[in-house]
Amino acid sequence: MVSKFTLTSLATILLVLSAEADSSFFTGAVYEHARYYSKNESAREIVEINLDCYRKATELASSKGADIIVFPEYGIFPPLERAEVKKFLETIPDPKKDRVNPCEDGEAYSQRIILHTLSCIAKNNSIVVVANMGDLQKCEGDPDCPEDGDFHFNANVAFDRDGTLLMKYHKEHLFYEFGMDLARAQQNSTFETDFGTFATYICFDIDFGRMSEVGQWPTVDAVLFSTMFVDQAPQMISVQFWESWALANNKTLLAANIQIPGFLAVGSGIFHGEEGALAYTFNPDGISKLVVARVPKRDFESVAPYTSITASTADGQWEWKDDGKDVPEVCSRTLLNDSTVITRDYRCMEENMTDYTFVKLTEPKGRVDACNNGVCCFVDYETDGLTEDYYLGVFNGTYNHFGRYNWCEEDCVMARCDSLGDRPCATFPMKSETVFRHLHLKGNFTSKVVYPSVTESGMRLVPRSDWHHHTHDNLLSDIHFDSESGRKLLVAGLKGRCYDKDPPYRR
Ligand SMILES: *[C@@H]1O[C@H](CO)[C@@H](O)[C@H](O)[C@H]1NC(C)=O
Ligand SMILES: *[C@@H]1O[C@H](CO)[C@@H](O)[C@H](O)[C@H]1NC(C)=O
Ligand SMILES: *[C@@H]1O[C@H](CO)[C@@H](O)[C@H](O)[C@H]1NC(C)=O
Ligand SMILES: *[C@@H]1O[C@H](CO)[C@@H](O)[C@H](O)[C@H]1NC(C)=O
Ligand SMILES: *[C@@H]1O[C@H](CO)[C@@H](O)[C@H](O)[C@H]1NC(C)=O
Ligand SMILES: *[C@@H]1O[C@H](CO)[C@@H](O)[C@H](O)[C@H]1NC(C)=O
Ligand SMILES: *[C@@H]1O[C@H](CO)[C@@H](O)[C@H](O)[C@H]1NC(C)=O
Ligand SMILES: *[C@@H]1O[C@H](CO)[C@@H](O)[C@H](O)[C@H]1NC(C)=O
Numbered sequence: 477m478v479s480k481f482t483l484t485s486l487a488t489i490l491l492v493l494s495a496e497a498d499s500s501f502f503t504g505a506v507y508e509h510a511r512y513y514s515k516n517e518s519a520r521e522i523v524e525i526n527l528d529c530y531r532k533a534t535e536l537a538s539s540k541g542a543d544i545i546v547f548p549e550y551g552i553f554p555p556l557e558r559a560e561v562k563k564f565l566e567t568i569p570d571p572k573k574d575r576v577n578p579c580e581d582g583e584a585y586s587q588r589i590i591l592h593t594l595s596c597i598a599k600n601n602s603i604v605v606v607a608n609m610g611d612l613q614k615c616e617g618d619p620d621c622p623e624d625g626d627f628h629f630n631a632n633v634a635f636d637r638d639g640t641l642l643m644k645y646h647k648e649h650l651f652y653e654f655g656m657d658l659a660r661a662q663q664n665s666t667f668e669t670d671f672g673t674f675a676t677y678i679c680f681d682i683d684f685g686r687m688s689e690v691g692q693w694p695t696v697d698a699v700l701f702s703t704m705f706v707d708q709a710p711q712m713i714s715v716q717f718w719e720s721w722a723l724a725n726n727k728t729l730l731a732a733n734i735q736i737p738g739f740l741a742v743g744s745g746i747f748h749g750e751e752g753a754l755a756y757t758f759n760p761d762g763i764s765k766l767v768v769a770r771v772p773k774r775d776f777e778s779v780a781p782y783t784s785i786t787a788s789t790a791d792g793q794w795e796w797k798d799d800g801k802d803v804p805e806v807c808s809r810t811l812l813n814d815s816t817v818i819t820r821d822y823r824c825m826e827e828n829m830t831d832y833t834f835v836k837l838t839e840p841k842g843r844v845d846a847c848n849n850g851v852c853c854f855v856d857y858e859t860d861g862l863t864e865d866y867y868l869g870v871f872n873g874t875y876n877h878f879g880r881y882n883w884c885e886e887d888c889v890m891a892r893c894d895s896l897g898d899r900p901c902a903t904f905p906m907k908s909e910t911v912f913r914h915l916h917l918k919g920n921f922t923s924k925v926v927y928p929s930v931t932e933s934g935m936r937l938v939p940r941s942d943w944h945h946h947t948h949d950n951l952l953s954d955i956h957f958d959s960e961s962g963r964k965l966l967v968a969g970l971k972g973r974c975y976d977k978d979p980p981y982r983r
Contacts, residue, residue: 500776502671504698505537505545505768506732507788508744508757510819513554519563520589526552527593530607533766533788538601540768540784543671546732547607548744549630549679549702552590558628561655565612565628566590571641579639591633591641599639604669606634606676608702610656611644622657630656632676632702634667643667643676650983651680651706652880658983665690672697672773679703682721683883685975688925691725697774698728705733706740706878707824709808709904710891711929711969714743715756719937720927720971722747723945728771735764738818740809740825743935746771748778752940755783761802762819763787800934805907810896826903828876829869832887834901837866846870851972853888853919860911860962866892867901870919874979882979886926886972888919892965904966908933911962918954923972926953933964945970 512525530547537545553564566588569576578585579595586592590609598605611631615621622628630647643666646659666675675696677687682701691699707713711720718731726749734741737760745756746769754769769783785796806812807824815821833848837855840862845854849872871887892910896902928945930938943957953970957963 499773501770501772501779502543502697503541503768504730504746504771505540505542505766506730506744506746507533507537507545507547508733508735508742508765508767509533509548509551510735510762510764510789511551511554519553523552523564523590527590529764529788529790531593531597532793533764534597534601534603534605536766536786536788536793537768538603542603542768544604544606544669544700544730546700546730547605547702548732548734549608549704551607551702551734552609555653555704556655558624558655561610561628562612562624562626565610567613568609568611568631568633568644569641571643576641577639578641594633595635595639595641598635598637602637604634604637604642606632606700606702608632608678611646627657627660628655629659630678632678634674634676634700636669642669645676645678647678647681648686649680649684649981662686666693666696674698674700676700676702679705682717683877683881684981685973685978688725688973688975691727691729694774696727698730698771701729701731703731703733704739704741705743707742707807708827708877709824710827710893710967711887711889711927711971712827713824713931713935714741715745715753715758715937716929716931716935716967717927718743718745718756719747719752720929722749723752724925724927726750735760735762736818737762737820737822738815740823742822748772751778753937754781755785756937757785757796757799758935759799759802760804760820760822764789765796800936803906803934805905806903807906808903810903829871829901830899831873832869832871832901834867834869836900837862837868837890844868848872851886851888851919851921853917855890855918855968856914856916857890857912858914860913862910864892864908864910865894865901866890866910869901874977881981884974884977886919886921886923886974887969888917889967889969889971890915890917891967891969906933906935906966908964908966910964912957912965913959913962915957915965915968916954917968917970918952919970920951921953921970921972922951923974925973925975927971927973928953928955928969930955930957930968931966933966935966938963938965
C-alpha cells in the first residue's frame with residue numbers, strides 16, 4: 477500500500493511540475509474567418525451565422541488546449557455606410573467602471589447578442605476571447621457628437637475565462653471607414669489574464685507608432701491583433717508584415733485576419749519576437765482556418781510550438797495541409813480586373829513606389845548599391861542563374877499610401893518585380909524560379925524601428941534558420957540570408973519607420 481504521505485507528496489510534485497510547465501508558455505489561437513454577409517438577411521441573422529462560426533472555432537481551439545483565441549476585424553459584420561452599420565452596433569459598457577459579465581447577466585444583454593454570445597463562448601470554453609465589434613455610445617450634448625446623436629466606434633473587446641469583460645479598445649487609426657468615428661483619446665489597451673499581460677490593436681493601427689511603442693513595453697507578453705488587411709506588395713503583405721512587426725519590436729504578435737481573397741484579405745498567424753512565425757496560413761481560398769501554437773512567454777526559452785492549422789467551416793472541420801497551394805502567380809489589381817468570385821480570385825495592391833531609386837540586378841551574382849535622399853543600401857547576392865527581373869529599390873521620405881495617408885519611411889528592398897509602362901519595377905509576382913544561395917542586404921537608417929522580411933515563391937516566409945537580421949548602433953541594419961540548397965526568393969526588405977517624423981494622422 478502506498479502511504480498517504482507519498483501520495484500527497486506526489487500530488488504536490490505533479491502540481492509544481494505542471495505549474496512550472498504552464499508558466500513557461502501559453503497556447504494561442506487565431507481564427508481566420510470567411511465572414512458571411514448577405515444584403516437579403518437581417519442584421520440579427522448575419523450576426524448569428526458569424527457567431528456560430530466563432531463558437532465552433534472556439535470549441536476547437538479549446539480542445540487543442542488554447543488559453544486565448546483572437547478573431548479578426550469586421551468578422552461579425554462588414555464595414556458599411558453609417559446608417560447601415562448602426563444596425564450591427566451594441567452599447568458596450570466600460571469594464572473599468574463596473575464588473576461586466578453579459579453571459580451571467582443574460583436578461584440585461586438579451587438585445588445585445590454579440591456581447592452576450594462572446595461572453596458565453598469565453599465562459600463555456602474557459603478561454604480568453606478577443607473579438608472585434610461596434611460600440612454605439614449616445615453623445616447628445618457633446619460638441620463633437622455626429623448628427624445622428626451617436627458615436628460609432630470600431631472596438632475590440634476581450635473576455636476573461638469566466639466571461640467577464642476585461643477590456644474594450646476603440647480603434648485609433650481608421651482606414652477610410654466613414655461609418656465609424658475615431659477613438660476620443662489615446663488609450664492604454666493592455667489587460668491582464670492568468671497567463672500574462674496583453675495589449676490589443678486593430679488593423680491600420682499597425683502602421684503607426686503607438687502600437688509599436690506599447691508593444692515594446694516590457695510588461696506586455698504579446699499583442700493581440702484583429703485585422704481586415706489590405707495586402708500591399710512588396711513589403712506589406714499580411715503574414716510577411718506581421719512577422720516583420722514581431723521581429724522588429726521583439727514581441728509576440730497574434731494576428732487574426734479576414735479570409736476574403738477578392739477584398740485583398742488573407743493571411744493570419746502567430747509570430748514570436750525572436751523566432752518569427754511559429755505558425756501561419758496564407759492561402760486565398762474562401763475557407764476559414766484556425767491556427768494554434770504554443771508560445772513561449774516573455775523571458776522564457778523557446779518551446780516546441782505544437783502547431784496546428786484546421787479548416788473550420790459549416791461543412792465540418794479538417795486538418796489543413798498544403799497551405800499556400802492556391803496562391804496565384806499574379807494578384808495585382810493593376811493588372812487584373814476586380815475579382816468576380818470574391819472567395820476565390822485573390823487580389824493585392826502595390827505600394828506606390830514612384831519616388832524610389834531602382835537599380836536592376838543584371839548578373840547571376842554580384843553587388844549592387846543605390847541611394848535615395850541619404851539612405852544608402854547595398855545588396856551582395858548569389859543565384860544559380862538570373863532569368864527573372866530583380867531590383868534593388870531605395871526610398872527615404874514621406875510616403876503616400878492609398879492616395880490618402882502619409883507617413884515617413886526609409887526603405888531598402890530587393891524584390892522580384894515586373895515593369896509596367898515606363899516604370900521599371902511596378903508589379904510583384906507571387907512566384908519565382910530564381911534560386912538564391914546567399915544574400916546580404918544592408919542600409920543606413922535613422923529610424924528606430926526597422927522592419928525586416930524575407931519571403932520566397934508562393935508568398936511563403938523563409939524559415940528563420942536561413943536568415944537573421946541586425947540593427948547596429950551606427951544606424952546600420954542588415955539581413956543575412958544563406959541556404960545551401962537555395963531558395964526561390966521573392967523579397968528581402970528592410971523598412972524603416974521614422975515614426976518621429978510622421979505628419980499627424982488624419983483619418
Ligand atoms: C436577394 O434578393 C434579391 C431580390 O429579392 C434576389 O434577386 C437575390 O437573388 C437574393 N440574393 C440572395 C443571395 O439570396
Ligand atoms: C454555453 O453553454 C450553455 C450551457 O451548456 C448553452 O446553453 C449555451 O448555448 C452555450 N453558449 C455558447 C455561446 O456556447
Ligand atoms: C496600462 O494599464 C495597466 C493595467 O492594465 C497598468 O499596469 C499600466 O501601468 C498602464 N500603463 C500606463 C502607461 O498607463
Ligand atoms: C527580446 O526580448 C527578450 C524578452 O522577451 C529579451 O530577453 C531579449 O534580450 C530581447 N532581444 C533583443 C535583441 O533585444
Ligand atoms: C477586364 O475586363 C474587360 C472589360 O470587361 C475585358 O475586356 C478584359 O479582357 C478584362 N481583363 C482581364 C485581364 O480579365
Ligand atoms: C548614410 O550613408 C550615406 C553613404 O555612406 C551617407 O552619405 C549618409 O550621410 C548616411 N546617412 C546618415 C544619416 O548617416
Ligand atoms: C532621410 O531623410 C530625412 C529627412 O530628409 C533625414 O533627416 C534623414 O537623415 C535621412 N535618412 C538617412 C539615412 O540619411
Ligand atoms: C504615387 O506617389 C506619387 C508621388 O508621391 C503621386 O504623385 C501619385 O499620385 C501617387 N499615386 C497614387 C496612385 O497614389
